[in-house]
Amino acid sequence: MTSEVQHQESSPSKKIYTITPEGRAELKRWVLSPPEQPEARNTFLIQLAWSEQLDTGEILGMLDAYEQEIMSLIRLEQGRADKGQYAPDRSPREA
Known part of the structure; x- marks a missing residue:
């Protein structure tokens, strides 16, 4: 450089x-x-595997919280994608 x-x-x-x-x-x-291998372990799935000791309300709350987290990540990525479309000096391929 x-x-x-x-x-x-x-x-x-x-x-x-x-x-x-x-x-x-x-x-x-x-x-x-070659790209790095994605991490195969998902903490939420491990928690879900042990959720038998929770009552139905606790499990539903856990699922709802996880859904909200995923939806937040989706909105974040959509925002990044939208910004990428209007970023200056981007080639059509980059956009």
Whole structure:
């Protein structure tokens, strides 16, 4: 990676970084490498497996809380996807 300082009159100087050919080759190697395996263990499923000792109301409360958490994550990801559509300097493929 290389860097260059760009001086500005009305703002502080900023550093502009540029990836080198060696860095681009390493990035390509990493992008083409096999992805990490997702974590197979889901804590909620373990809790659910032991939920027999809970009464029906407690189980329903646990399921409702988990559903709310998942819905919140979905909304977060939808928001990120929406921002990605309007992000500047994005190629159509990135968007």
